[in-house]
Amino acid sequence: MAMAFSLSMMMFLFSLMAVSPLLVHNSNAQSIVSGLSWNFYNYSCPQLVPIIRNQLRIVFRNDPTLPAAVLRLHFHDCFVQGCDGSVLLDGSASGPGEKNAPPNLTLRPEAFAAIEDLRRRVHQVCGQVVSCTDIVALAARESVFLSGGSIYRVPLGRRDGTNFATIDQVLNDLPFPQANVSSLIPFFLSRNLSITDMVTLSGAHSIGVSNCSSFRERLYPNQDFSMDQTFATTLRGICPTNTSTGGTNLDVLTPRQFDNRYFVNLVNRRGLLTSDQDLFTDARTSPIVTTYARRPLFFLEQFGLAMIKMGQINVLTGTEGEIRANCAARNARTATSTMLEVDGDEQEIATY
Template identity: 45%
Template sequence: MAFSSGCRIGAPVAAILLLGLAAAASAQLSATFYDTSCPSALATIKSAVTAAVNSEPRMGASLLRLHFHDCFVQGCDASVLLNDTATFTGEQTAFPNRDSIRGFGVIDTAKAQVEAVCPQTVSCADILTVAARDSVVALGGPSYTVPLGRRDSTTASLSEANSDLPPPTSDLADLVGNFSRKGLSVTDMVALSGAHTIGQAECKNFRSRIYGESNIDAAFAASRQANCPQSSDGDKNLAPLDESTPDAFDNAYYVNMLSQQGLLHSDQQLFNGGSTDDLVSTYASDAAQFSADFAAAMVNMGNIGVLTGAQGEIRLICSKVN
């Protein structure tokens, strides 16, 4: 965007304009977007996702995380799905993504099945968004209505993937700021963090916490140290983010916080004498409130920076532009 006379738009004004554009784009999304053009789309996606999660429960967490890593970089435009080529560098080799994000095969399967019934109609961005919802449902979490009509990007941003995805070492202020820059509230941030009620983390991402932090239950730390040595050995060894019910989407993640059993530094920051303590306590005691707030936050996150109308494209294959 250019401005005459060399004028430079101020940051607050730019932020307002960007939020306005995002709101206008998300307003074009509709839960009934494919009712006429591809009425079997949602059922087809759900079938592929449910089969994958039933085969490997951890895949549910991976698909949910893949959606998050997509939306926080350029918006929910399926840019994370683009493979590198000789002339194109995507987001998958960014530090937060490298050897970490997974689930691409499930999205590819769902896309192929949708293409078989509705050629070049349903975007990869919508498939990824619906797959995240269906993963949550498959593991016992809340269902919610997904607004649809996203289109796929023809670009990706390695630099943005490196800078905009919050690391597991984030403090509370970092988390609040990171989510705020994406137009998400503190409530959204705390509720979305509840996705860590499923899935696993690598030893390298929680080693410093279990060996060097004081706000951690001693028995819990010892149990995690058994599979995560203090040396660099075992970097990729996995531990459940919620060891009590690792494959069930529930509110146990917040109960763990109350007992100082957050696996990641960023997890325990949500209940560490700060401004989000009360909200964590609420979710720990009220599973229904967590479910409602999580569903609302997922819809809000799914609206970040979407492409609609004539923007972008409908990719034939999710891993490459047409």
């Protein structure tokens, strides 16, 4: 009897592992770039993940709209110059920071504040050993996990960049909501992300909101033929004119739950943005959308793997970059003495 109970319990536990979105990932098999590691902070900051997760659990409970904003920071950072934390930097005498570029003006101040707060808490416990860039990558993963998505592993060891991109660079490197598949593909391929990765990462729109300016051209002066009529009527109620400034959820079914319903919306012609709906309209990406709409756990697994891949774009490691003491500012340069031989005599010079 005891043996029968034990076997049945084992089968029950196995079934949980088979269906739980928290366990359907294969990140260990994912290749990572030199300088990153799955256990980078195991000794220098073993409390890193609990600090971030516990604090974000509190923050997200107080503001359920913030996970999408934090996740978006990771995307906007990695697509411009690579995952180097440059989006976090304030402007300087050399020019305005990436935050001031038009595509980044809708990045929420609360998301930047959350990252800096996490940096402060982590450095308070572990010292200045964890980069802001790694904190952003982990916070993005927690945004997915705490919203109901999968728990994928994050390779760590990124260093923070010391330069931010120009506004023109940001404009060139970030796709616009009005982009179609043909214009989106080069953005992703140039970053070693496949068409499948592109569709998968678009699933980040499972959570979050968008304002009227990002989709009103689908309503005025003429309705986009690919949009469901009932959905269009609803959107006109939110954005009654082509100058309206309101907004709505990117996923109309489960706006605060990270799941595959975003793809179900696309199949039902209820994608909010052109860059969303065209994934189902275009024959190159439509089969992937259909697969994710039908297989929710498969999407969650693939999303985690695609995030691991995206999070390694042009990372700085080793002695490159720095570990910022403030995520919004480069570290102050300090003078050090170096002995050099000049005309046969050793002279001490200051280097910075």
